[in-house]
Amino acid sequence: MKISYNWLKELVPTQLNIDEFCEKLTMFGLEVEEVVQPGKKLENIVIGKVVSVEKHPNADKLSLCKVDVGGDESLSIICGAPNVVKDILVPVAMIGAKLGDFEIKKAKLRGVESFGMICSEKELGVSDDHSGIMIIKQDFEPGTPFADAMGINDNIIEVEVTPNRPDLLGMIGVAREVAVMLNTEYEHPEIAFEESEVQTKDEISVIIEDAEKCPRYCARMVKGITVQHSPEWMQRKLVASGLRPINNIVDVTNYVLLEYGQPLHAFDYTKIKDKTIVVRTAKDKEKMMLLDDTELKLHSNNLLIADTEHPLALAGIMGGLDSSINDNTKDVVIECAYFDPRNIRASALEYGLQTDSSNRFERGMDPNGLIEVIDRAAQLIQLTGGGEISSGVVDCYPHKIEPKILTLRVSRANSILNAKMSVDEVKNYLNNFEFSTKKTSEDTFEVTIPTLRPDIEREIDIIEELARCYGYNNVESHFWINRIDNKQKRTVVRLTKNHLISLGFFEVNNMSFASPDDLDVLKIPENDFRRKVVEFANPMGEQFSIMRSTLIPDLLKNADLNLSYKFENFKLFELNRIYLKEREDTFAEPTYLTGVIVGKFDPFYWKEEQRATSFYDVKGIVESVFSKIHCSKNITYKVSNQPYYEEDSAADIFLDEKKIGSCGIMKDDVLKSFEIEALVLLFDIDLSNIIPLYNEKAIRFTEIVKYPPVLRDIAVIAPSDIEVGEIEQEIKSVDPNIIKDVQLFDVYTGKQIKQGCRSLAFNITFQSETSTLTDKYVDKLFDNIVNKLSLEHQIELRQE
Amino acid sequence: MKEQIQEILEEARRSIPSCESDKDLEELRIKYLGKKSSLSDLLSKIGTVPKEERPQMGALLNKTKKEIAQLIEQKKLKLHEKADASRALGLDVTMPGRPLPVGAKHPLYQIWEEIEDIFINLGFEVAEGPEIESEYYNFDALNTPSWHPARNPQDTFYLKGGKLLRTQTSPMQIRVMEKFKPPIKIISTGRCYRVDKMDPSHLPVFHQVEALLVDEGITMSDMKGELDSFIKRIFSADTRSRFRPHFFPFTEPSAEIDILCINCKGEGCKLCKNSGWLEMGGAGMVDPAVLEEVGYDPEKYTGYAFGLGIERIAMLRYGISDIRKLVTNDLRILKQFQ
Numbered sequence A: 001m002k003i004s005y006n007w008l009k010e011l012v013p014t015q016l017n018i019d020e021f022c023e024k025l026t027m028f029g030l031e032v033e034e035v036v037q038p039g040k041k042l043e044n045i046v047i048g049k050v051v052s053v054e055k056h057p058n059a060d061k062l063s064l065c066k067v068d069v070g071g072d073e074s075l076s077i078i079c080g081a082p083n084v085v086k087d088i089l090v091p092v093a094m095i096g097a098k099l100g101d102f103e104i105k106k107a108k109l110r111g112v113e114s115f116g117m118i119c120s121e122k123e124l125g126v127s128d129d130h131s132g133i134m135i136i137k138q139d140f141e142p143g144t145p146f147a148d149a150m151g152i153n154d155n156i157i158e159v160e161v162t163p164n165r166p167d168l169l170g171m172i173g174v175a176r177e178v179a180v181m182l183n184t185e186y187e188h189p190e191i192a193f194e195e196s197e198v199q200t201k202d203e204i205s206v207i208i209e210d211a212e213k214c215p216r217y218c219a220r221m222v223k224g225i226t227v228q229h230s231p232e233w234m235q236r237k238l239v240a241s242g243l244r245p246i247n248n249i250v251d252v253t254n255y256v257l258l259e260y261g262q263p264l265h266a267f268d269y270t271k272i273k274d275k276t277i278v279v280r281t282a283k284d285k286e287k288m289m290l291l292d293d294t295e296l297k298l299h300s301n302n303l304l305i306a307d308t309e310h311p312l313a314l315a316g317i318m319g320g321l322d323s324s325i326n327d328n329t330k331d332v333v334i335e336c337a338y339f340d341p342r343n344i345r346a347s348a349l350e351y352g353l354q355t356d357s358s359n360r361f362e363r364g365m366d367p368n369g370l371i372e373v374i375d376r377a378a379q380l381i382q383l384t385g386g387g388e389i390s391s392g393v394v395d396c397y398p399h400k401i402e403p404k405i406l407t408l409r410v411s412r413a414n415s416i417l418n419a420k421m422s423v424d425e426v427k428n429y430l431n432n433f434e435f436s437t438k439k440t441s442e443d444t445f446e447v448t449i450p451t452l453r454p455d456i457e458r459e460i461d462i463i464e465e466l467a468r469c470y471g472y473n474n475v476e477s478h479f480w481i482n483r484i485d486n487k488q489k490r491t492v493v494r495l496t497k498n499h500l501i502s503l504g505f506f507e508v509n510n511m512s513f514a515s516p517d518d519l520d521v522l523k524i525p526e527n528d529f530r531r532k533v534v535e536f537a538n539p540m541g542e543q544f545s546i547m548r549s550t551l552i553p554d555l556l557k558n559a560d561l562n563l564s565y566k567f568e569n570f571k572l573f574e575l576n577r578i579y580l581k582e583r584e585d586t587f588a589e590p591t592y593l594t595g596v597i598v599g600k601f602d603p604f605y606w607k608e609e610q611r612a613t614s615f616y617d618v619k620g621i622v623e624s625v626f627s628k629i630h631c632s633k634n635i636t637y638k639v640s641n642q643p644y645y646e647e648d649s650a651a652d653i654f655l656d657e658k659k660i661g662s663c664g665i666m667k668d669d670v671l672k673s674f675e676i677e678a679l680v681l682l683f684d685i686d687l688s689n690i691i692p693l694y695n696e697k698a699i700r701f702t703e704i705v706k707y708p709p710v711l712r713d714i715a716v717i718a719p720s721d722i723e724v725g726e727i728e729q730e731i732k733s734v735d736p737n738i739i740k741d742v743q744l745f746d747v748y749t750g751k752q753i754k755q756g757c758r759s760l761a762f763n764i765t766f767q768s769e770t771s772t773l774t775d776k777y778v779d780k781l782f783d784n785i786v787n788k789l790s791l792e793h794q795i796e797l798r799q800e
Numbered sequence B: 001m002k003e004q005i006q007e008i009l010e011e012a013r014r015s016i017p018s019c020e021s022d023k024d025l026e027e028l029r030i031k032y033l034g035k036k037s038s039l040s041d042l043l044s045k046i047g048t049v050p051k052e053e054r055p056q057m058g059a060l061l062n063k064t065k066k067e068i069a070q071l072i073e074q075k076k077l078k079l080h081e082k083a084d085a086s087r088a089l090g091l092d093v094t095m096p097g098r099p100l101p102v103g104a105k106h107p108l109y110q111i112w113e114e115i116e117d118i119f120i121n122l123g124f125e126v127a128e129g130p131e132i133e134s135e136y137y138n139f140d141a142l143n144t145p146s147w148h149p150a151r152n153p154q155d156t157f158y159l160k161g162g163k164l165l166r167t168q169t170s171p172m173q174i175r176v177m178e179k180f181k182p183p184i185k186i187i188s189t190g191r192c193y194r195v196d197k198m199d200p201s202h203l204p205v206f207h208q209v210e211a212l213l214v215d216e217g218i219t220m221s222d223m224k225g226e227l228d229s230f231i232k233r234i235f236s237a238d239t240r241s242r243f244r245p246h247f248f249p250f251t252e253p254s255a256e257i258d259i260l261c262i263n264c265k266g267e268g269c270k271l272c273k274n275s276g277w278l279e280m281g282g283a284g285m286v287d288p289a290v291l292e293e294v295g296y297d298p299e300k301y302t303g304y305a306f307g308l309g310i311e312r313i314a315m316l317r318y319g320i321s322d323i324r325k326l327v328t329n330d331l332r333i334l335k336q337f338q
């Protein structure tokens, strides 16, 4: 629903600026979706006074005007409108003004220059009138901004009205709500008029045949009116609320709809046969022609407003064509009724007629507010079209709909909101909503809910209203803070375990105890950190005299056990703590991931010969683990000299500069001490430093590069002591922005390659994020790579 | 001559990949590489080339031959692959496919994760703590009297230097309460140690999960309800639990938790030693002295705690009767938990 802030301020005074107001409104439950400032569109449009009008020398229909816009000199403006004359005030769009997408510039029309434009109402979006330029009747200084003069400097607030609140579909309802929100008062329009001698009930009678579908029907008469344009102030408010002015009668019904939310209908009195309005259901297959020229075929569930013979309107949804107001209408019957929401909804759905009127009726209007609304309509029709208002309202209301009376326990409200509202506070809030209260005990009220609030049906509904007054933000929050949970570690541990399992590993679980002999067997030197063991004061025996400082011995024992059960090829891992003594009384318990690959890496497959296992198998496992837990980028490998690995068959693993583990082929004699004769690959990684780095929220989507990559192969002869990793780095460093990837795809040493060298082939991916790479550019980079490798590293391009 | 060689190569590059059968491929091989091929012809005419260009031209000829041979070889492989895949005669769908490895988490840790997840779903946070603890956290702060037998070195592992291995995960609860104000809703999980000879129902190293909830207005009903929800989720919806009065230093009232025997449903069997009930762990309302120790107002706050053995739950769930099976790491056992 669109709310004009200026209009609203007429009903509820407030000093709040628009932003503060909208914030408050949203937090009170009326969510502001958008605020539009129509005046913004009217910048550089000012009031001008036409000083002189001459005929355009070269065009009959154009006039050459001088217009005073408050500056030192009058502007020369060419105008094509027939109604431009000297001394009138007009809206002038000056150079730089924008009318929609059209910007006013200095222009030459048939050889004469024009410095602006005099606008019609339609061009300014004030009305649909395009018959001539807009003539401003009030008195303004030339140069006054047009938006100020017209009061269009408004803020139009678009709010979402929830479906349970039909009372908020009118300005007065919004004003009532805002008054509660601001703890202040609001004003109803002042309704006063004189009634004629003629009694309405003598002019028109109303018969309700189906009181269930139409519980109440009110009618009033205004006789001798003139159908014409409605006054400017009314048109302006209609336009601000998104409605198009048509004529004073239609405009008044729309205006009152905007004010009260209650739909009205106006009939031409002369079209009502026998001066009788019959509210009845349609006969089967009865036909009627609607205002919009569509013909409906009705049935007995459709409610009609009819005279003694013909339908006049589809009740609450749309008027009929025959009975509608036309330019010659003199006497008007105003309808103001309450229809059963379910019936309106069914009929509107059935015929696909969701009108302003049906939308409101189907949410439930206030059956007891009709008299005020119909009086307001009569007053405004007289104000805009003259005529005489007949005396009294014909009010057909067979069974009055009474307001609901509910019991509210203040203690209940407080316990739901965890609040401490006093009885007086609660009473004040309720009265602001126009709920009347009667205290029935220290803790309870009898609350009368006005019929304009069909949404309040139970005590809990009242409590919701109190909660809004109390302020959702003032409700104390009581919650479980996530401050202890070890989610980060749990995630890394589970990712790692699940990953290894899908690679065929079995997890083992060993007890935390060990014997010092285990370290000797692994040949761990005396100064190694794993020698700082935690010793028992009361050990369970020599075999269990220390806490384990490495998981390796246990895994080797597990391997030995399973080899003895005739398993030949298998993979085991354990993810658990080790225990280290830091100082006399302080201990560390880092989490380790240790695994062994026993025998062949690949499972046996009848179709192929089983591949020999190598160092790169265990390295591949380790790399995949790191990539699973997002730390590959920080990991580097260097040749390891851990004593339990075969020489030149293992790597130490570094996280940034810190050594966190190793992987490689285990030494035969170490394995022999565990009675193992199979090949065993080992990895042994401290996860403690990696876990804190894991952050799943760091994963961000990056836009896919739309320029194609260029792939080139390079084959080089490199001295064997230069590591592949280094060469990859060197290649990348030639242009890290373009060289996205360097992949080793072939290694060869043999008789064609000179001693101490190896042939390496890499696949290089070039890609730019900003353009398509040309061959020439890639050639140049390729040459730079070749030059760099050759000059700095004696790595030569391999010749065919 | 250079142009001719180039032309032959281009033609071969087009014709070889589009060839459809072994026979056609063999024909192409003869055409490009056979004795009567145009390449052989050109090679024989190399004498006609100016002397200084001869080595270059020779190399080009060889290179071209090599490339064509490679193209033919690749195509041959491709043709065979296709044949292999579709040859109805040789296909035996009962022969094993390429084996991809499938491992398994250790059964104990599978149960551990399941327990964690149940409690996480019940709104608990998971806290971990050190296994090497001080006497204060493991005993004193938990209101354990100085004469309590649990403190004996016959029951508790003491380390050189005076620390000990925690005998329960409760010390972590003290650490959390010291650091944070209520509400507290945590489980602490992990390894615990007691001096026990290994036998079918004891290990010196075992795992525990303990729940702790402290807030205003927490009652024994909350404890019973939450524990019962857990029991029903980890075993089955019809598993009943009961609370028997007991003594623990850090809870008051204290109880032992029994569940209706999951094997005989209360009829009496070997598993429950004919009692119909299985002992699961300890529980109780946190002793006001413990709350006071961590600086909570015991008049304002109340709470409950309960502890369960993870090995015990795993054994019942899987039907393992000897706890030592959980530390043998025998693949014949582990493979059952894929």
Ligand SMILES: [Zn+2]
Binding pocket: B261, B262, B263, B264, B265, B266, B267, B268, B269, B270, B271, B272, B273, B274, B276, B277
């Ligand atoms: Zn039993």
